[in-house]
Amino acid sequence: MGDGVRMRRARWQPYLYLAPAAILLLTFSIYPLFHAFNMSLFTKWGKPTQRVVGMANYEELLVTGGQFWDALGVSVWYVAGTVPVALVLGFLVANLLFQKLRGLGLYRTIYFLPYVTSTVAAAMVWRWIFAPESRGLANTVFSWFGRETLHWYYEPTGVFQLVAEGLGVELPGWAAGPSLALVCVMLFSIWHALGFDVVIFLAGLSAIPREMYEAAEVDGANTRQKLWRITLPLLSPTLFFLIIISTIRSFQTFNQIYVMTRQESIATTQNLPMLIFNNFQDGYYGLATAAAVLLFVLMLGLTVVQMKVLGRRVHY
Amino acid sequence: MKTRGTQRAASYLILTLGVLLVAFPFFWMLSTSLQTPEETGATPPTFLPASPQWQNYPAAWGSAADASSERASFTIYFRNSLFVAGAVTAGVLFTSILAGYAFAFMNFAGKRLIFLLFLATMMIPFEVALVPNYMTIDALGWYDSFAALIVPWTANVFSIFILRQFFLTIPRDYFEAAQIDGCSHWRFMWQIATPMAAPALAAITIFTFLGSWNAFLWPLLVTSSPRRRVVQVGLSLLRSEESTNLNTLMAASAIVIIPVVVLYLLLQRRFIEGVAGTGLKG
Numbered sequence: 001m002g003d004g005v006r007m008r009r010a011r012w013q014p015y016l017y018l019a020p021a022a023i024l025l026l027t028f029s030i031y032p033l034f035h036a037f038n039m040s041l042f043t044k045w046g047k048p049t050q051r052v053v054g055m056a057n058y059e060e061l062l063v064t065g066g067q068f069w070d071a072l073g074v075s076v077w078y079v080a081g082t083v084p085v086a087l088v089l090g091f092l093v094a095n096l097l098f099q100k101l102r103g104l105g106l107y108r109t110i111y112f113l114p115y116v117t118s119t120v121a122a123a124m125v126w127r128w129i130f131a132p133e134s135r136g137l138a139n140t141v142f143s144w145f146g147r148e149t150l151h152w153y154y155e156p157t158g159v160f161q162l163v164a165e166g167l168g169v170e171l172p173g174w175a176a177g178p179s180l181a182l183v184c185v186m187l188f189s190i191w192h193a194l195g196f197d198v199v200i201f202l203a204g205l206s207a208i209p210r211e212m213y214e215a216a217e218v219d220g221a222n223t224r225q226k227l228w229r230i231t232l233p234l235l236s237p238t239l240f241f242l243i244i245i246s247t248i249r250s251f252q253t254f255n256q257i258y259v260m261t262r263q264e265s266i267a268t269t270q271n272l273p274m275l276i277f278n279n280f281q282d283g284y285y286g287l288a289t290a291a292a293v294l295l296f297v298l299m300l301g302l303t304v305v306q307m308k309v310l311g312r313r314v315h316y
Numbered sequence: 317m318k319t320r321g322t323q324r325a326a327s328y329l330i331l332t333l334g335v336l337l338v339a340f341p342f343f344w345m346l347s348t349s350l351q352t353p354e355e356t357g358a359t360p361p362t363f364l365p366a367s368p369q370w371q372n373y374p375a376a377w378g379s380a381a382d383a384s385s386e387r388a389s390f391t392i393y394f395r396n397s398l399f400v401a402g403a404v405t406a407g408v409l410f411t412s413i414l415a416g417y418a419f420a421f422m423n424f425a426g427k428r429l430i431f432l433l434f435l436a437t438m439m440i441p442f443e444v445a446l447v448p449n450y451m452t453i454d455a456l457g458w459y460d461s462f463a464a465l466i467v468p469w470t471a472n473v474f475s476i477f478i479l480r481q482f483f484l485t486i487p488r489d490y491f492e493a494a495q496i497d498g499c500s501h502w503r504f505m506w507q508i509a510t511p512m513a514a515p516a517l518a519a520i521t522i523f524t525f526l527g528s529w530n531a532f533l534w535p536l537l538v539t540s541s542p543r544r545r546v547v548q549v550g551l552s553l554l555r556s557e558e559s560t561n562l563n564t565l566m567a568a569s570a571i572v573i574i575p576v577v578v579l580y581l582l583l584q585r586r587f588i589e590g591v592a593g594t595g596l597k598g
Contacts, residue, residue: 013501017418018430021411024471029437032448039447093334096327109584110335113342116580116591118530120548121569124555125345128562135359137344191338199592252441255532259552273443277533280447289447296444303439 033296036289043286057290067287068294070267071275077178078271079250081186082193087242089190090197095231097198098205108202112195119192123259126188127153130260153261155180156268179268181261188256193249197242204238205231236314244306251299272298345573349373349566356562369563376567379557380542380550388542390571393550400465400535400546401528407470408524409517415471416479417505421491431480438473446537453538464538465546469528475520482516483509515589522583522590529576547572 040057061068093111097104114122129137130152139149155162158176178186212230221229232239254273261269270278272295279288348356350368380388418424419431449468458464486509494504510517532548539545551572557565580587 010501011424014418014422014424014427017414017422017501021415021434021471021473021476022430024411024467025434025437025473027452028449028468028471029440029445032445032452033440035448035451036444039451093331096331099324099327104331105584107331107335108588109581110339112588112592113577113580114338116526116576116587118548118551118572118576120530120532120552121572122341124551124565124569125341127555127558128348128566129341129344135357135361137361140360191341194338196592199588203592248441252443258532259555273533276443276446280450280537285447285451289444292444292446296441299441300439 036292036296039285040290040293043289053286057286058294061287061290061294067270067275068272068291071270071272071291072298074178074182074269075251075271078182078186078189078253079247081178081183082189082250083243083246086190086193086197086246087239090194090242091201093194094198094201094205098202108198111198114192115195117192119255120259122192123188123256126184126191126256127260130184150180153181153184154265156265158268159183179265181265182269185253185256185260185269188260189250189253192256193246197246200238200242201235204235208234233315240310240314243310244303247302247306248299251295251302342573345566345569349376349563349570351563353561353563372563372567373571376564376571379554379561379564379568388545388550390547390550390568392542393545393547396462396465396544397529397547400462401525403462403466404469404528405521405524407466408472408475409520411471412475412479412520413505413510413513413517415476416483417501417509419476419480420483420486421501421504421509434473434476446533450537458538460539460541460544462544465535465544468534472520472524475524478516478520479513482513486512518586519590522587526576526587526591 041055042053043057097108097111131137131139132149132151132154133139134143134149136149136152138152142148142150150162156179157165158178159180160175160177161170162180164170164176208231212234213226216226216230251271252273253271254277257269257271257274258277262274266278272291276288276291276295279285279291347362347364349372350370351362351365352369355362355365377390380390380393415434419427453459453464453468456463458467490508491504494508499508530548531546532552535546535549536552539549542550551568554565554568
């Protein structure tokens with residue numbers, strides 16, 4: 001009404017307000033996506049050349065050299081080893097903390113502490129804990145049980161294979177399991193992510209109305225029934241969210257692998273981000289971007305699948 | 317049948333065990349940082365230093381200079397990290413307030429489509445953008461500069477989303493009253509809407525600052541000289557000191573960790589809300 005003049009003058013205003021964010025997103029998020037596609041198809045190394053390389057980069061990663069599959073294997077072991085464990089432990093701890101016992105604010109603070117800590121600095125400490133020499137803490141603990149020292153983050157042999165060796169068995173290929181080096185990184189990551197899961201679960205738990213539990217108790221429900229019939233279903237949105245976020249994040253792990261294992265056991269801890277980084281460092285921009293595109297497609301696909309499969313089981 | 321008391325005692329026990337395990341690496345880092353090399357090299361390992369070797373800390377601070385031939389020091393690294401994190405946070409706040417406000421209080425053609433497009437960019441993982449962004453930085457001549465460290469991170473869709481949600485909860489009456497009084501969008505945004513969004517702004521500040529402070533891969537890629545090096549990269553370069561100077565390395569790690577921990581302990585609830593706030597709004 002009275003703002004007719006104001007409205008006309010202000011027609012460009014919204015776009016102006018959006019401009020800073022939009023320009024930045026276009027330049028550093030959207031354009032790179034297309035540029036990556038482009039580079040993956042036209043660059044072997046260095047600056048883009050004009051000759052069409054076509055699918056050569058993808059061929060190298062998927063077929064000839066197969067580095068993508070190796071890196072995928074590492075990523076899959078890593079995700080399988082960290083996400084479920086952190087979720088289960090996080091759920092357990094959150095449930096215990098939720099009982100409103102005294103001093104729990106402090107406990108929650110400490111559980112969350114690793115999550116805000118620099119992964120570079122923390123990984124240095126964990127490297128020291130897993131030091132391959134006998135003075136390393138992990139080896140010291142092992143020696144208390146009469147086991148010999150292990151190479152920990154130097155060790156490229158799969159953990160299942162290490163166990164099987166004790167029995168004189170040789171496990172083929174992927175059955176050998178994630179390398180001990182990778183397991184060290186996994187333990188670090190669980191320690192790091194636990195607090196996040198705990199805090200999110202706590203929030204989810206506090207959203208469940210007390211009356212539901214009280215009504216169930218009146219009906220004579222025991223602890224197990226309360227857990228499976230009330231807690232978990234009502235926690236399913238939280239769980240759903242955590243599974244998706246944790247999976248995405250795990251596929252993107254870089255810092256701890258770089259700090260903890262990069263030099264020594266590189267082949268067995270080279271997950272997809274490390275593959276991209278290493279190719280980039282070596283100057284193979286084409287391979288790096290192709291790997292990145294594959295990672296993008298993989299994560300997009302995985303997220304969609306997770307949303308479809310898990311989304312159906314979420315109760316609101 | 318377990319009594320209440322037994323159950324609580326068991327809970328306390330398990331939780332305390334967990335807390336000790338979680339806190340242990342920090343203790344171990346501090347302990348090692350204050351030991352002598354002999355104590356650290358001993359088997360079985362020394363748990364508590366006989367007398368704290370405080371000099372490891374100044375040594376660690378200055379050890380950055382030994383790790384590379386150029387003039388480097390943690391003083392420079394901290395200065396850089398502080399500047400970059402501060403600039404990124406200010407940038408994110410600015411761009412997010414503007415964009416969030418536009419989405420919440422203005423009407424314009426294509427609003428819905430543009431918003432969905434913004435959200436869609438959240439699906440683009442940072443690895444895909446890594447090499448292209450590096451090339452963009454290179455093409456702009458920004459390699460090894462503050463611009464490279466700061467600019468790519470000054471827009472954050474998640475923050476825009478949070479602020480938009482928050483602004484949408486401001487009652488229309490405020491807005492309409494302001495309009496009648498002839499208040500411009502700009503003034504309304506800064507003088508009324510923004511102060512009301514203080515909790516959201518606090519959360520954004522914390523997780524943006526923290527994210528920038530802890531960032532490693534991007535700074536590793538786009539900087540090379542000590543003049544522009546950030547704390548995380550500086551620390552990673554000390555890894556070679558591991559065999560010779562483990563105690564100073566642990567002291568260096570502690571130096572990197574302590575400022576954040578102190579801030580965290582002071583602002584506990586804000587931190588936890590801010591960093592984990594992603595999950596709370598469902």
